[in-house]
Amino acid sequence: MSLFVLDTDILTLYLEGHALVRxxxxxxxxxxxxxxxxxxxxxxxxxxxxxRQVRRPEDVSRAYDRLAEAVVFxxxxxxLPYSQ
Amino acid sequence: xxxxxVLAAFLIDERTWGLEGQVLSRRRCPAGIMAExxxxxxxxxxxxxxxxxxxxxxxxxAIGTEGLTVGLSAEGATREEALDQLRKQVEARxxxxxxxxxxxxxxxxxxxxxxxxxxxxxxLLDAWKQAMEDYRRRLDEDPDAL
Numbered sequence: 252m253s254l255f256v257l258d259t260d261i262l263t264l265y266l267e268g269h270a271l272v273r274x275x276x277x278x279x280x281x282x283x284x285x286x287x288x289x290x291x292x293x294x295x296x297x298x299x300x301x302x303r304q305v306r307r308p309e310d311v312s313r314a315y316d317r318l319a320e321a322v323v324f325x326x327x328x329x330x331l332p333y334s335q
Numbered sequence: 336x337x338x339x340x341v342l343a344a345f346l347i348d349e350r351t352w353g354l355e356g357q358v359l360s361r362r363r364c365p366a367g368i369m370a371e372x373x374x375x376x377x378x379x380x381x382x383x384x385x386x387x388x389x390x391x392x393x394x395x396x397a398i399g400t401e402g403l404t405v406g407l408s409a410e411g412a413t414r415e416e417a418l419d420q421l422r423k424q425v426e427a428r429x430x431x432x433x434x435x436x437x438x439x440x441x442x443x444x445x446x447x448x449x450x451x452x453x454x455x456x457x458x459l460l461d462a463w464k465q466a467m468e469d470y471r472r473r474l475d476e477d478p479d480a481l
Contacts, residue, residue: 259467259471263454263464263467265447265450265451266450266451266452266453266454267452267454267455267460268451268452268453268454268455273448273451273452276445277444277445277448280439281445281446284445293467293470293471294467296466296467296470297463297464297466297467297470298463298466300466300469300470301459301462301463301466304462304466305459305462310458310459313458313459314459314463317454317457317459317463320450320453324447324450327445327446327447327450328447
């Protein structure tokens with residue numbers, strides 16, 4: 252069985268709805284796909300940082316909503332640890 | 336240990352098996368003994384669930400419910416005989432090339448697929464990407480920055 256590891260850029264394209272990326276990802280069984288804890292770190296840190304940078308209350312709220320969604324999204328994946 | 340060694344060992348305790356006075360052969364072995372012999376000879380024993388029910392009138396019926404027993408059934412005057420007949424059918428099926436293989440089947444969309452495209456119209460998308468890029472660059476420049 253081959254294991255396909257998606258990096259942060261591919262994960263981001265998936266969230267943006269990139270058709271080819273989505274097609275490729277969805278074509279593989281769940282057990283063949285993984286992400287790394289580095290992507291988890293980068294995506295969550297991105298929203299976390301943004302929530303502190305933006306000034307408008309609606310943007311702060313939006314950034315926190317996205318942070319919460321990202322936690323749920325990332326938790327669906329098999330996450331490879333830093334040491335692998 | 337050979338078939339005969341195991342058989343001899345069981346014959347010593349033949350009363351336990353209710354086989355006193357009987358001449359055993361491999362084909363006539365009850366399933367329990369057969370399993371022990373197969374084990375002793377280095378074979379593999381796999382237990383499968385079987386539906387065993389009384390037949391109206393007399394006897395019992397053993398019906399396969401999983402794996403190599405699916406679609407098979409056998410009757411016997413006793414529970415043991417019904418099971419033994421079913422086991423022989425399984426053995427015949429294996430001898431004719433039957434085997435169990437794993438098969439991947441789609442079980443619906445990936446759990447993460449509902450998130451695909453959720454950031455397509457996100458106003459903060461570019462700022463988020465920039466925040467990730469800045470973070471990545473900081474770590475690249477100084478891994479001890481955290």
